[in-house]
Amino acid sequence: MGRRSPGSGFARRLLIAQSAVVVAGALTAAGIAAAIAPGLFHKHLIEAGVANIPMGVEHADRAFRSALVLSLGVALLVAVLLSIGVAWYFTRRIQQSIASVASTTADMAEGRLDTRVGPSGLGADFDRLGESINVLGERLAATDGVRRRLMSDLAHEMRTPVATITAQVEAIEDGVREPDARTLQAIRAAAGRLHRLAADLGAVSTADEELALTAELVPVRQVVDDAVTLALPRSRDSRVTLDVGDVDDVAVEVDLDRVGQIIGVLLDNSLRHTPAGGTVRIGATAADGGVDVVVADTGEGIAAGDLQHVFDRFFRGDSARSTATGGSGIGLTIARSLAHAHGGTLSAASDGRGRGARFTLRLPVAARRVSVPGRVAAHVGEHR
Template sequence: MRTVGSRSRSLVTWLLIAQAVVLCVTAVVATVAAAVIGPPLFHEHLHLAGSDTSGSTFDHVEEAFRSAGLLTLGAALLAAIAAAGLVTVVLGRRLTGPLQDLASAATRLADGHYGATVAQPTRLSELAAVGTAFNRMSAQLASTEQVRQQMLSDLGHELRTPLATIQVYLDAADDDVTSGHELTAVLREQVTRLDRLTRDINAISRADESAITLERNPIDVAELLASVTGPRQEHLRARGLTLDVSAPSGTTLRGDRLRLQQVLTNLLDNAERHTADGGRIRVTVRPEPQAVSIEVADDGDGIGEEHLAHVFERFYRTDTARDRDHGGAGIGLAICRSVVLAHGGSITAHSNGFGTGARFRITLPTP
């Protein structure tokens, strides 16, 4: 692979070399034409015109023709050199400036300064397109780095809390200040929490649209909802929560039953997590032309407008402390989005702000 060394030249230098080569070739050809080809043609035309082509007078005329041609050619060549040099310098500066900015931004990006951008030249559409693409890439890298840092922070906290709890109770057991039954219950609870976290991380690592494998089969939507909402009714009633389900019979779609159960379970878990005791959760199915929509709504915490565009991002949480207390790791909605997109559908979130509840709507194509 070739590397940039001490013999590398700037763009302006290469443009000047290219212009010089073109001008040299032009000068050689024009000189040959003026000095070698031109006089015989001039002599021939004088002969055809009936002029006397003998004697010293004709020699002087021919010499004058040759000298005039060479002088004119020289003047034109000097003008062409000056124009070519000026155009090369001006164009070179217009090209090298943005390219140097791009190289500098790329160096900053390689050094870990994500979010580095370049100014976009307005008169050079190709360079403007390159600048736009670079800025978009830089913004995406900055967003990815932010998510990575947030993920590491969240994972550290999610792991630290159960491990600290386990350590406290193990120390208490060593000091004989806790019963075996209490220790077993706490260990089981924290192990369950760690198991849920590892399963969520494993799910989100595989929940990529291009990597999900779907087993598509005809699904009755009402029956699908019953399989998800039925088992949790008793638990919700214990908290004083009301779960209303409206699903017209005969609505079907073609999809992966287990994957869609996972989506609905995550949405209901999210609604339950952010709805206070005594609240209400509603699941509504609406047939649409060549599609069916399923909406999960609650009258709980709600979502701020600034968060709506990010709720489906991995490890994103609208209120980090509150979500941690509720047991959320910011993964469930990201899984929902990946599964729905893999089915060729869409998922959206709606809320009028904190304290007004939230609505999540998935739309899936029907056969």
């Protein structure tokens, strides 16, 4: 059974409606002409002085009525046929356009996201409709690609820790290995990685939702200092210099924990991708009614083609590197959502692979100013 052409019912009704309007107009014109024209003609005969010739007037009236009916009937019939023909033509064009849109959306619903609507030729409004459908298809295809990559990434992320736990447990069951501290530590590390992945999945599910923030007026110096304090142990373990640059004495009205989470993600990301002996530097500068908190490193850098994707969910420019370090590719996504929730922005820049990366968190400056004595300065240059 063939697929019924979408829009055919609408096209038929539209053609019938247009034809009815044309026929009604023709009948109305004929009725009005028949009611008015003979009387006017007879009046002109009287004014012309032929009323005293009864047979002449009667003959003239009959001749006029006959000519009127014949000429008006033929004219109206031709006009009706032409109007219906034009209405049929445009109705077919509209039907084809609607059928194309309906067919394309049906294909998209069935999973064929590469189908597109062609030009309608019916004007800007129909073309905009087709363009909107095509944009929808592109976004659905992109979303589907993200979903597929997400499933692949999740499987990849879970495979190694699950395999580690399974291997260790089987080794203990077979008597090959004793449940000593080293074995338990391996199991605990794999389980911790799974726990981090589960926590990230829970966080990313609400990353784009409106967050409830508890804003307070704090100096940027305090925000930076708290984040650096938490990151210092990691920098020592990684043997990476954590350097604090200039921090302007300005205040921001933010949720201290959430902004600390953003900067913590940036510092953790830079420390993870900076080799031993490298440097991670943080500073804050007031500019254009806001404050830029910049985290820059001398690490692996970001390829030009990856810069636009670094904040995408589960994006990893180097899967092997992310697997080795335990990153899930969600932290930067959450950090950007938190920045937007504060009315700020988060951006990334890099000169390329091996040339380091720079992340800039911009936050609006509060109207009031507060200051805290220089606590951050004590951490400048602390590392390893």
